[in-house]
Amino acid sequence: MPQRFSERDPWLRFALGFGVLAVLSELVYYGFALESEIFQDYLRTLARLSGGILSLLTPDVNVHEKTISSPLFSVEIARGCDAYRLCALLTSAVIAFPASWRLKAWGIVLGLLWLNFLNFVRIVGLFFIGGLAHAHFQTSHEVYFPIFLIAMTVGAWVIWVRLATDELADA
Numbered sequence: 001m002p003q004r005f006s007e008r009d010p011w012l013r014f015a016l017g018f019g020v021l022a023v024l025s026e027l028v029y030y031g032f033a034l035e036s037e038i039f040q041d042y043l044r045t046l047a048r049l050s051g052g053i054l055s056l057l058t059p060d061v062n063v064h065e066k067t068i069s070s071p072l073f074s075v076e077i078a079r080g081c082d083a084y085r086l087c088a089l090l091t092s093a094v095i096a097f098p099a100s101w102r103l104k105a106w107g108i109v110l111g112l113l114w115l116n117f118l119n120f121v122r123i124v125g126l127f128f129i130g131g132l133a134h135a136h137f138q139t140s141h142e143v144y145f146p147i148f149l150i151a152m153t154v155g156a157w158v159i160w161v162r163l164a165t166d167e168l169a170d171a
Helices: 010-033 037-055 084-096 101-132 134-170
Strands: 062-064 067-069 074-076
Touching: 010 084, 037 062, 037 067, 037 101, 074 101, 084 101, 084 134, 101 134
Parallel strands: none
Antiparallel strands: 062 067, 067 074
């Protein structure tokens, strides 16, 4: 009797599932989310929360709409400042991986918290780089922090896979 597709090559099944979910998340992001008022509210909330964190670290921080400003620097929270795409990729990878829904739920919740925390670190870091080492702002914004966040996303998934497969092996 021939083996079913999912039994024959689970990594191929994972790769195809991940690919489909990742493409769908990009379609949602570019097709609907970016222009929605909910997404704009999210960016304003991200600016307010980031401004709150920054106000603990430097004086005279003001937030207006999506702009965080102080005598040190000013930055606007715009498309790409969100952690949506990284969170969507991590979520896609976790959902596509063969594990229980309980393990997937924990992986997604903890992963989303981790990536959003790191996104706040990025925003605060870029604010200070812009104010204290402005010559390094653009490279940090376009190269170093994206590489860091991608590495942290992959790292979070690898750690989750290790924990999930350990638990599956123990079951």
